[in-house]
Amino acid sequence: MIPVRGFVGDTVAVLGLGRSGLTAARALRAGGAEVVAWDDGAKGREAAEAEGFALRDLTRAGAFDGIACLVTSPGIPHLYPAPHPAIRAAWDAGVAVDNDIGLFFRSLGHEGEAPRVVAITGSNGKSTTAALLHHVLIRAHKRAHLAGNIGRGVLDLDPLGEADIVVLELSSYQTDLARSLTPDIGVFTNLSSDHLDRHAGHGGYFAAKRRLFAEGGPERAVIGVDEDEGRYLANQLSEATGDPRVIRVATGRIEAPGWQVTVRKGWLAETRMGRQVASVDLRDVPGLPGRHNHQNACCAWGAARALGLGPRDIEAGLRSYPGLPHRSQRIAERGGVVFVNDSKATNVDAAAQALQAFKDIRWICGGLMKEGGLDALRPHLGRVAKAYVIGREAEGFALALGPGIEAEVCTDMATAVARAAAEARPGETVLLAPAAASFDQYDSFEARGQDFAERVAALDD
Template sequence: MITVQGFEGLRVGVLGLGRSGLATCAALAAGGAEVCAWDDSAEGRAKAEAAGFACVDLTRQDAVPQLSVLITSPGIPHLFPKPHPVIAAALQAGVPVDNDIGLFFRALTDSDEPPKVVCVTGSNGKSTTTALIAHVLNEAGRAVEVAGNIGTGVLAIDLPGEDGVVVLELSSYQSDLARILAPDVAVFTNFSPDHLDRHGGLGGYFAAKRRLFSEGAPARAVIGVDEPEGQYLAMQYAEDAQDSRAIRISSGQRLQGQGWSVFARRGHLAEWRGGRQVASIDLRNIPGLPGAHNHQNACAAYAALRALGLAPRGIEAGLTSFKGLPHRSQLIAEKDGVRYVNDSKATNVDSAAKALQAFPKIRWIAGGLGKDGGLEALVPHLGAVVKAYMIGHSARDFALQLGDTPHEICETMARAVARAVAEAEPGEVVLLAPAAASFDQYPDFEKRGEDFTALVQAALNG
């Protein structure tokens, strides 16, 4: 656990008592702060009290003005669509508001041997890129901790020391509010519309991502330039065309110029510096990184690792042994020439489109609680689909949008898996990429992916 100092004897409010909130309470208490914990749910408050933290009703009119600072969890709105009442009271009273990411970087200033810090943000691929960087570092014998929007609350980790690395996945919610951002390496994977209500529109969403670079001023910035927002960010960060502080990355296009770039084309990763190629890696046969979207993740991870001083051949060895993250293009089985892939995390059409472009012949299981627009945006990406098996609340609505693509309305995961396993032929992939939320049949995408995995394994072993 990290001890947060500088608040000794001061009243510090902690709003939101989930994983990161409880870790924040512990880190502040260890530093001598008087922690005033609060959660809108009785369950959250009960967990905090069981852990030994006093709950103070911060919704009382006189509670917030008595605080020296308010620390809020990332899921709680602080500006759009409207501030949470406790945060609104803090803004009105002039009480500073921060989050655990800001406290983490504050705590680093008190460390005698601070580790290197890599922060990964972007719209898609953050978790895989974060896990990939950490995996390669582990394989290279470096001490590494992973936290943030993936795995552990950042204040719950132990700092790995001067030669170690902390890899943080940061959502826009986290980067938007942190009062201190000071990564050594910052990564921007890509950009597409998301969380627009929380940020007041697309511009606010991009501004939240951009803070990691404008406020954080990393020594190296790894920036995906396949969208105009990334191109703009790279342009702002670099002093001139030769500035190697900005490493531009891409999947699908060869990057020009005299600067530092890493790109993937036709399954091959290439690193260029000063107008010449200095390294390359064949990504095509790495099972944990299928498809162009994962090749983009590989480029982002490779560039960050090069910025940390790792050699190309060591990075290649780590990429090759990477097994992928659960529920993200995860190969769960292979039998009789048929592969079974769990991409339950593909909860929207953008991520599902990337999955559908990763394989040549697909028996596609999709559906759930559909989002605005349904599957309309996926129609151009259905060319590899041999047959679709529709499940969940949106099964029939989705089926109406498939056009000439062969399909079957199965409703349940069990029937969809049984039908796909029975009909699959050698060379095909049975792919779960729902393009929908899970909440009609499952509590979360993890449970949906676990059910798919269990049903596949039972069918193949039965």
């Protein structure tokens, strides 16, 4: 555990007692702080009490008397659509609000040299990029750790030294609030509309991502420039033409000069000042299927190069990468039909990338639709032989797909898998890429993907 520094003898409040909240409470106590804790749910309060933390209802009058800081969990709204009452009370009391990511960065370097930190954010692909970079580093015999929104809670890591490299996946909820953001390398994968209610629109969502670079000032930035926001960010971070501190990543040509990692027709190429210095054929890499995973590979390549790894070591890591569960995960092949679990495709842009990765698709989709509708999927529906729609709003989702695609309302996963498997022909892919949130039927996208995998496994019975 990393003890949180700067609060010896102070009382710090922790709001939200899930994984990150309880870990933050433990790390604060390890650093010498007195901790009071609160969760709106009885289960979280009971867990804190069981570890000896004092409870205090942070929504009551006077709750912040004597409090030095409020640490809140990422799932708790701190501004939009409305601040949690305890956060509003902290504002009124003049108490600083932070999260575990901010505590992590403020606590680095207090005992010996600080590790190098790579922080990865973006709309889609950040989990794969983080896991892939971590895998590449481990295979190259580096002391690497995966944490943040993936792997271990960031404060749950063992004490770190200068030989360590921490790979952090950070969501917009985490970057939006952290008071300290000082990574050595920042990575921005891409941007698409997501979490708009939490950030009051697309601009607020981008602003939350941008804080990692504007507030943190990383020594080097790896920026996906397929969207205008990425081009803007890369331009903002460049001090001169071809600034080597910015590595641009794209799934196509880049007009701006400088350090670039691009992928075209499955070939990754690294270019510096107009000269190609490395290339890799990604088309036969089993753990990275499709254009979106090729972009993830580019981002991981850029970060690994910024850390000083050579092309051969990185290529070896790419080729041995097994892939992440629920992200373009090939789980079975039966009678020439491949079954792929991409339950993490919880928004339209992620689902569109999944559809581009395969041909002749039997598509399992549906769930809680997000703002913006399904229009972005239409250019890719020609790859879909038929859609099998799940979710409580399955009929509405099927109608939103439009008349150009055959869609069957299945409602539940068992029916969808059975129908898709029965109708699929050799050479086709049964793809779960929902383009929607899972919370109408499941606790998480992981639970949804696991249900899909179990239904596919049961086809043998």
